[in-house]
Amino acid sequence: MFLRGAMRVQRKKALVASMISLLLGAVLVYHWKASDSSVLNVQQRLDSAMEKLIERNARHWENSYDDIPYHLKQTSVGSLARNGCMCEEDPQSIKVPLADLFFPRVSAQDLKLAFRPSKLAGVKQRRQQEYNDFRRRSQSAADLLIVAEPNSPLQYPTQGLEVQPKRSVLIPGLALKHKPRSLYSVNLTASMGIFNMAATVNEVQVSNEGKMHIALSSRALSALNRQLQFITYTNTIFHPNTADVVQFGTDGFQAAFTIKIRHEIPPKLYDPGPSAEYNISALVTIATKTFLRYDKLQDLIDSIRLFYPTVTIIIADDSEHTKPVTGPYIEHYIMPFGKGWFAGRNLAISQVTTKYVLWVDDDFIFTSNTRLEKMVEVLERTTLDLVGGAVREVTGYTATYRHTISIEDGGEEGDCLHIRRGFHHIIEGFPNCVVADAVINFFMARTEKVRQVGFDPRLVRVAHLEFFVDGLGSLHVGSCDDVIVNHASKIKGMLPWGQSETDKAYSKFRYPAASNIQNALFYFKNHLKCITSN
């Protein structure tokens, strides 16, 4: 009896063991099937897609009319993009004192002078390496030139096609418009996806369905074109943001178009709340950085509270011996001593939870002219991302510091940065407001856009335009001169146009003795070789 009992126990154990194994096996199979274990070199596929386009460009459309003469126009030559760029200074035409103040001339800075000559070769080589990696990560087949062949019987989409990774899309607009013939055939080829039919049409033969290269043929042209209305492209090689090249061909003709493959970028929206008017406390956070100037900071806070008692004020503080800064809706952040100007700015904006952020310096004073509602209105009713105001000095001089900026391609030596006083145009409906590329350090901006650009914490001391340079192509920048904040600092210098902090920062770009740290950063980080400014 004992033996039978022992065997029964053993059998039970065996049974339980096999059930557990079965269960584990089932779990493993379930999870294994859920993931695609294929090993892929996505980069190869991307390169292959781009190479196809580049080859095609070299072959197909470069017409040769070299025998026909032309007359170059002098004016055009200068304005076209050249194969390198130059930073040219204006000659000093009026040699009188203060000439530059009245008639600002363009001066140039050579950025490689920020490096010791012995180090420069290494810096340049590492910069080129980082730059090539950056270009590789940010370019796709969607950026390459494609030229449509004339007199081609092919109809196809040339832009606007997009598919999410690993998903499918119906390709619109495919058709063949040949003259009558006995057999009509087309083929489609891709590098990062496959083709399928969403529906089938009689009289059409399809070969290689579900592959990267399919061919369709039919004796009836209308049947073939009906079938072409049901072609789907399914991305099979995952990439979060790239493009595939589709080649669409028939006897003697070839067309190419790209399909963007990318995750849909989700919006980052803010709820303005149910108020009918602009609720400044719900929409705006005031951000500032302070260093050693608690008295000025308190003056700023007191002046804000006269007009906006419940707006949140975020203070980034890198003073050596910090004092508490308290009060309702005050958020005081303590940084390690001396971390710096842009580190403090980046910290402050990183904490904002409202749709807009207003940047102020800690020595500003709000007055009845500091109507934040006006700035909110511009941002709500236009596509601007950032709108600057005006800063009034003690003397009455009011500055908006409007500048335009552009970067000119320069090749391996680096690009050319051009900074000019001025703006692009006045904004219709807002006669006090203009569009520019850089403005003064008193501005309201969309929190998400300002954070996307960011204030580079590598800039420890005076810096200003770096933010707007980093923002090129991302920020739509404006400036309204009817929203005014007062600047509490003493007059520096004897001219009516007193030297303020702003002017000092500005001066960095006029005079060649600019900070080495800033220039070294422009050189490496932004791949620049020189700056012109006026």
Place this chain on the structure above:
Amino acid sequence: MFLRGAMRVQRKKALVASMISLLLGAVLVYHWKASDSSVLNVQQRLDSAMEKLIERNARHWENSYDDIPYHLKQTSVGSLARNGCMCEEDPQSIKVPLADLFFPRVSAQDLKLAFRPSKLAGVKQRRQQEYNDFRRRSQSAADLLIVAEPNSPLQYPTQGLEVQPKRSVLIPGLALKHKPRSLYSVNLTASMGIFNMAATVNEVQVSNEGKMHIALSSRALSALNRQLQFITYTNTIFHPNTADVVQFGTDGFQAAFTIKIRHEIPPKLYDPGPSAEYNISALVTIATKTFLRYDKLQDLIDSIRLFYPTVTIIIADDSEHTKPVTGPYIEHYIMPFGKGWFAGRNLAISQVTTKYVLWVDDDFIFTSNTRLEKMVEVLERTTLDLVGGAVREVTGYTATYRHTISIEDGGEEGDCLHIRRGFHHIIEGFPNCVVADAVINFFMARTEKVRQVGFDPRLVRVAHLEFFVDGLGSLHVGSCDDVIVNHASKIKGMLPWGQSETDKAYSKFRYPAASNIQNALFYFKNHLKCITSN
């Protein structure tokens, strides 16, 4: 004599006064000419450009083959983008305890349940308003569908054209390939720029040069085509990031293509320094957030220092009573009490000055398996922006928390977010590494990319996947299971698969009782209506 002296003084004053006026006048003229005072409604021009394309789409290429029948394929229908989206739960097929643990089924969450029914209508209406503004700011004519007409004598560029704001570009690839006729003519129209000739060719008549609509004609086709090699487009209506539509036509045929108008986005590069190997201290900053756990934090720091004595560690601290955390290369930031998890994360990354940032929780412990060099190698040699590692619990269970994420278009009700365990594919050359869309909270990433996505400070308590949802379309995410950090917290729960913090965050998506704050944010901020996850 006195009178003559007085008159001389008066004359001098008058002279000085007129000289000053002249000078001021000259200065004013100089500065006035520097700025373009035109008042522009840029939005109207953009809309006009986009409308042209939409009209053209409606007219030109929609072929009608409605009389030809087709057979829909069942499999295709599901995978194509639908006109709305659905969040469908898997039915509970196996009704045994712990079934969900072994065979995770898909569960769904309805996000509008985060709002009180009385508030929902207002929330939904404001969300739609914000969403429409967002779409308006982020779309351009370059996103619209264009279909190339077949059998057209026009040759033209279909993609790849780009010009900086207010600058010029030569348009490549324009040509006319008509059959012989007595007169050949073409015309070009734009909305945000003008056309010019970089060079002129004999026998070609050009009208309206320097305008938004030019016409060219010639009796000699080769002369016309030679002239077409010298057409330039100059953007005249400033916008930092948009596209113009160019219509290129001849008798009976019309083509359309877009030219992107945008500032060149400057790169943001980091100098890795002259070392031949990976210099972790120069390349990587470790970032963490702490709250009340100074002992665990010190254990973390001590463990890091065993292997990386000079790597900078940034600590964001929102404890109520903060203690100093000191040591070489330690940066301790004090936040207002309880600002929260993602506010702390956003603060920490805002302070990084190296190319890469490594995120760690304050209760991790570095071991000899925590080889940061491996993560750096993956980021240096692939296009990944972020690579997660593995976190080993006390029990030995090691988690990588790999998930794939996608967003399906849903229309006005909002979109559908789908989260699944798993990954996309293994990375060639890195057999321990895969590509996914979300990973565990132990990862190294490119500082610039992580800051561009950001950690939303509106998320105060537990949150994790929100960062990866915000990163969709921006971050290329990977995961390597051979870089392991230990998790110092106690075992929670009895299963070998113990409930860690990670699992708790994960649980939020499995069980409908998820945080209202998180769901409300998904609903409004990301324009979602529901979430499915397994």
